[in-house]
Amino acid sequence: MKLARYLPILEWGRGYGGVTLTNDLVAAAIVTIMLIPQSLAYAMLAGLPPEIGLYASILPIIAYALFGTSRALAVGPVAVISLMTLTAASAIAPPGSPDFIAAALILAFLSGLILIVMGVLRLGFLANLLSHPVVSGFITASGIIIATSQLKSVLGIKASGEAMPELVRTLVEHAKDTNPYTLAIGLVSTGFLFWVRKGLKPLLIGFGMAARPADLAAKAGPIVAVALSILAVIAFDLEAKGVKVVGDIPQSLPPFTVPVFDPELWQRLVVPALLLSIIGFVESVSVAQTLAAKKRQRIVPDQELIGLGAANVAAAFSGGYPVTGGFARSVVNFDAGAETPAAGAFTAIGILLAALFLTPLLASLPIATLAGTIIVAVLSLVDFKTPRAIWRYSKPDFMAMAATIAVTLLVGVEPGVIAGVGLSLALFLWRASRPHAAIVGRVPETEHFRNVKRHKVFTDPRILTIRIDESLTYLNARWLEEFVLEQVSEHADLRHLILMCSAINGVDASALESIEAINHRLADGGIKLHLSEVKGPVMDALEKSHLLDDLSGKVWLSQNEAFQSLIRSSDAEDNAPLSPDNMGPRGMI
Amino acid sequence: MKLARYLPILEWGRGYGGVTLTNDLVAAAIVTIMLIPQSLAYAMLAGLPPEIGLYASILPIIAYALFGTSRALAVGPVAVISLMTLTAASAIAPPGSPDFIAAALILAFLSGLILIVMGVLRLGFLANLLSHPVVSGFITASGIIIATSQLKSVLGIKASGEAMPELVRTLVEHAKDTNPYTLAIGLVSTGFLFWVRKGLKPLLIGFGMAARPADLAAKAGPIVAVALSILAVIAFDLEAKGVKVVGDIPQSLPPFTVPVFDPELWQRLVVPALLLSIIGFVESVSVAQTLAAKKRQRIVPDQELIGLGAANVAAAFSGGYPVTGGFARSVVNFDAGAETPAAGAFTAIGILLAALFLTPLLASLPIATLAGTIIVAVLSLVDFKTPRAIWRYSKPDFMAMAATIAVTLLVGVEPGVIAGVGLSLALFLWRASRPHAAIVGRVPETEHFRNVKRHKVFTDPRILTIRIDESLTYLNARWLEEFVLEQVSEHADLRHLILMCSAINGVDASALESIEAINHRLADGGIKLHLSEVKGPVMDALEKSHLLDDLSGKVWLSQNEAFQSLIRSSDAEDNAPLSPDNMGPRGMI
Structure with missing residues (x-):
């Protein structure tokens, strides 16, 4: 009984097979196809070589399958956590450098430790400090920053900065260097992906396809965009015309890596690691609960801390970077019929095969296409309805949200979270101090x-x-x-x-x-x-x-x-x- | 109406005179006699020259009389704030040095600014973060530290340290240097003061004196101890035998001083100033409310912030150090019949006269006697009944109190307050996060x-x-x-x-x-x-x-x-x- 609390696999693993196995295999195939371009894109967003995105989608999924309580949650690189990794590791070394990659590993390891310790000590309640308006505001602001930062890849120019003022300034400064071929690929793939997302499903249904397969087919859009843009680059020799491509990706199993132990470095990374752990946990639990409720299943938040912690430790030892449960991929996994965490394990095998055999095909993939997949994905995070609803409902809650958005956009992601948590707490204490x-x-x-x-x-x-x-x-x-x-x-x-x-x-x-x-x-x-x-x-x-x-x-x-x-x-x-x-x-x- | 909110004197000042004046004058005379030795002693406790204690009891009282809302609160140096001043200023320079005195002025000024800003912005509710168990535990622990630290003066030895381990270690280390004459004076005056406090009032009542005058006469005990020990020092030439005395105190009006503006220094002192402001405010308001309720008067906490802030700013510009409303002196003031803040102003004049004319008489006052007055005063702060009652009533509240006492005794006053506030808040959030x-x-x-x-x-x-x-x-x-x-x-x-x-x-x-x-x-x-x-x-x-x-x-x-x-x-x-x-x-x- 006790052991099953910490190893949920002992519960669902008994009597596994048959229809459940088939369902899990189908779901895994669909999620794998969706995850390949996404993993590459988010690693790029985090300032890391693309293969690290693939590595972060292999062992962490298996670790979560062993320790997590959600049956449909798909763990791996996600947009907001990638942005937070970029911000935190940039303070240590320039993006892409070996020290930067080492810092990302340390972040994953610290984040894993923090989550496991919180889980064992039942400290999940600390995540309550992130109120809904703060999380919602933070994600909207992060989505805006991420989308803006990807414009540089769509235009084929250089730009940098962790907050809007610097990002916009550098984008404008370099706008004159725009590469027309890159822009063409970027615009076409972004436009195509938007259409796939919004227009393809109704069209397929119009052609008589059932709603669910139509929905899943639309989710394969990114892989089509990837394939077509690779073909375009090769056919028109666009690389010679200045279109940046992913380049050679090593064909390899995830490497065994050990996070460097450097107390001074750890000290500098522990607060960012804490913030990204809690943000990741809050988002992940919310997704897991939504999916579990649909089947009247339960997830155990303190055990989720351990599951996500194990996933991050696994990422740290297999050449990855911080991961959490992603919304889009989990919904696809659920809709595709995943019944147990074994679907996750099969997905991991799928991505492992991709890392071993598919990477040569991706060398000519234009970075502008990956930027397009990121822009389309994160714009769905940007939410202007919630601020309006909160404004109507509660002015203090709106203030906390507005402060989070403003500080995140103008100063950066970590100050944004801290400002939101601080203001929420101050407002709560103020209200608690003068009751009705x-x-x-x-x-x-x-x-x-x-x-x-x-x-x-x-x-x-x-x-x-x-x-x-x-x-x-x-x-x-x-x-x-x-x-x-x-x-x-x-x-x-x-x-x-x-x-x-x-x-x-x-x-x-x-x-x-x-x-x-x-x-x-x-x-x-x-x-x-x-x-x-x-x-x-x-x-x-x-x-x-x-x-x-x-x-x-x-x-x-x-x-x-x-x-x-x-x-x-x-x-x-x-x-x-x-x-x-x-x-x-x-x-x- | 608006102006009277910020200047309460406009209300009680109208029609002042007659019986009220007489009552205030009598109260002021009694409080002055009590305050002279106390002011010297607390300045010494804070590591400052004794005259600074007198200066801190003059202008600050007048500033409070103008802006404060309590009619009986007596403002000036108090034991716990003196200890906090010693701790904070010791981090800047050795006690008694010019830089140390300058740091004490800056503490008073910053503390005054913080209180005034909190008052104007109506931020008094932030004081709520100091729960009753935390304040009570902090004051008990401070009382123990202060009493222990004064043993060095009773023994005539050297000892230092802001927390118990260092204090006890240095006391034991130097115990062999005990000066027998100092010890004799120290023990006799401490014993006498204890007896005055506990035994004199019943004795006087036994001789047929009414309860109130007997109580007030007992309050004059310290001045008798001061006078007798000065005579003893002179009569037996104890100074030559190694008994440390107060020495020459300048005969002077409070000097006009300006706190040094040094951003780096201010930054180091702002957190200690914040902590001592809030501790001082919480204690002062609690005393003021207790006394106001006896006459069905009201005090306005946000205006109290302004009153205490003004008193601290006044201290900073008149050669003083941080002050607040004291419990013992306010009770004496109230019992002696003070009816308006004018009693405070008259007290200030009394102490001013003492600073001008009495200080030569105090040159031979043994420091051991002052240490005795401090020990007797602070041991009344040490409270073991409250921890027991809180243990019975609520285990989480007891934990917060125990942590405050332990950290204050073992690490120091500032970490003690911070640990108590942090733990109270964490426990509150934990309880709030899982309601019944x-x-x-x-x-x-x-x-x-x-x-x-x-x-x-x-x-x-x-x-x-x-x-x-x-x-x-x-x-x-x-x-x-x-x-x-x-x-x-x-x-x-x-x-x-x-x-x-x-x-x-x-x-x-x-x-x-x-x-x-x-x-x-x-x-x-x-x-x-x-x-x-x-x-x-x-x-x-x-x-x-x-x-x-x-x-x-x-x-x-x-x-x-x-x-x-x-x-x-x-x-x-x-x-x-x-x-x-x-x-x-x-x-x-």
Whole structure:
């Protein structure tokens, strides 16, 4: 049982074969065809030789198949993680250099370690710090940066920069060097890929093909674009006319590589590795959950950390670079009928065969075509609907998203993520520090108590009821003290204050201290503090403290009972006969 | 109106005079007597010449009187802030050196700026990050460090270190150099001060004195200790026998000083300045609120930031060092009858006169006596009852406190605060990321729905109701998805899932996205999602989203209505007559 938790293969591997095997093989064939150009393109985007993209699609898939919990997730190089790898490794060495490739290996290794440690320590909850608006904004901004950066390959010019200002400046600066043949190939293949994506499926369906095969056929578009543009380069000798091509790719198994151990280098790469691990994890889990839900399967996020961690460690030891679960390939895998992670293993074999036998065919592949596949893929990440929906729904969430987009575009991917996480947290703390609270009164003829500002309700100047609509924690404990004391200072005749606790799900030690302080301060001013409608678990906790012993008033089960009883006892005090003990100003009336 | 918000003096200053003036003058005289030895002692603790303690008790008090909102708070040097100043400035230069004194001025100035900026931008809520257990643990640990560090002056030896290991090591190393005369003075004055604190008041009351004057007389103990030990030093020529004394203190007005502007130095001091500002603010506000509540007055925390900021800026320009509102002196001020901040201004005049005329008398004051006043004062900060109460009440809160105490004692004050804040936040996020939730069922014969694990309730295999006892935010959005999908995967016959929202006070954009994802995923699996008992403000927000349009089920006002209706409609489906559209396995029964 325990072992199966860490090795999900023990569960699905039992009784594997037959129809499941066939389905997995078909899915693997389709995904392999899709992955070959994509792996080359993303490696190029990451500033790495193209074969590294293939290597990163072999062992990592197998490692995930052993340890991951999703049955359809396809792991490998993805666009956003490739961009983050480029950014992080560029800080160490120029893209493409041996030190750069070594840095990419270290990133994969660190990223794998971080994910495995988080998985073993069950720290997956830390990924929560990346709110939906921040992730969504980050991916949109990354998509824009990636698409812009690929324009250089479509134009056949040089350009560099990790953020928009530098990218745009260098693109404009070199625009005069545009190579017309490269531009022609780039425009035609990008246009073709857009059409394949949007127009081919309806056309095939129009010709009478069923929806699913039509969809899968459209997914083969990139391989067609690759084949046609290779033929064009060879037929018209475009390489001699300045069209850049992929060039010789070694025909080889993934090499066995060991990440260099250099503490100073590791230290410089650990924060980027952390950021790309968490971004990769969040995206991957979201894809895996969406697919699992369609078949009422479950994925286990803490185990996913281990699966993705293993995949990255595998990448580090097999000449790859950081990988994660990709959206497009996983959906294709699922739609093509993959039933178990074995489909992933078969895909790995397919790509291995490509690395061994197909690479000579790819030497004349124009880089502009790969840029086209990247542009078409990442523009689907750019999402302007979500910002509008979030703007309508919540201004603070929109602010966090806008800050993430702006900082990512203008400064870079790592500052973008950090700014988004920081701002989200600050806004959360700000909101948590001033919860909603209402002075409530009794709705006439009922036992219900409602906000005095929204309803016509009955109140008594001697009794004030405050309903707090939030759990009490250290973040709002001081607010609570200030709010209660402010209300009390505005009610001169007050004798009883009731805290109505119906919406309070917890009270931490700081809030307990604040309630005790309020109790003592009110007692100094001659006012009794009462609690009403305290939930069971909260009451259980309070019984472990001194509060209930020291409370100047009482704990009431129902707010109505508290209110009615305190009115009666206040009336009784006001009408008490004169006695030497009862000669205050009130007694004299 | 607006101006009075920033200058509270405009409010209480109107109609000042008469009885109020007399009361303020009496309080000021008592506080002045108490403050003279304390100011010298805390300056010494901070590694500064004693006169700087006096200077820090003059202009800052006046600045606070102009801008602060508390009527009884007494501002000046305090023990914990003095320790933090020592630690921060020691990183720049050796204690007592001109560069060290300059660093203390810069700390006061930066601290003043930080507080004022926080006040103007209403950022006081950031102080919430310091939870009660963290502050309490930090002050206890600081008290232990301070008391230990003063042992060197009681023994007449050298010792150094900002944390316990180094302090204890150097104390033991130099213990052999103990000066017996210094030790005698140190022990006698410390013993006398302890007795004054604990034993004098009961004795005076025993002699028939009223409680309040007896209490105030006991507060004059330190000045008696100071006077007697000066006489002892002179009478027995103890200075020649190696007893260290305060020495010549210049007779002077506070000097006009300007903090050096050195960006590199400021950068090194800004984090310590931030930490000591916030610690000082938290302590000061808590004292001010306690005293204000006794007279049903109010203090305004954001304006307190400005008041304390102004006091620190004043300290920076008048030869002082960082200050804040002190607990002991404020209580004495309040008990002595201070009614307005004018009492503070009169205290300032008293200390000014002391700086001008009394300092020659203090030249022979033994440092061991000052160390005694510090030890007696700070041991009252050391609190072992709170850790025990917090241990009983909440283990995570205790962990945060224990970490703060341990790191402060073993590593230092700044790492201690940072560790405490970091751990509190991590624990908060961890708790927020997995809120309490229950599967609920209907209590028979009622309309109430309770946890199926705690009560005997009625449920239906086709309908699952989940009650979430927490607001939904980005911190628990992913947990929500996982929890709901896990529950669904365990209920094979499910057709309807109801989210009971009675305890949900808010839904942010991330949580909204998660509910939408749950809705779609459940729909893929043929399950309808319903919401029940959605609160008004939450419903208002949801109406701005697409959720309600896309929801596969309905929004129900009451949980009971939802449950009953869905049972009826499920029964109707199960018993529907056979028809070509209704020939599933269920229809065939």
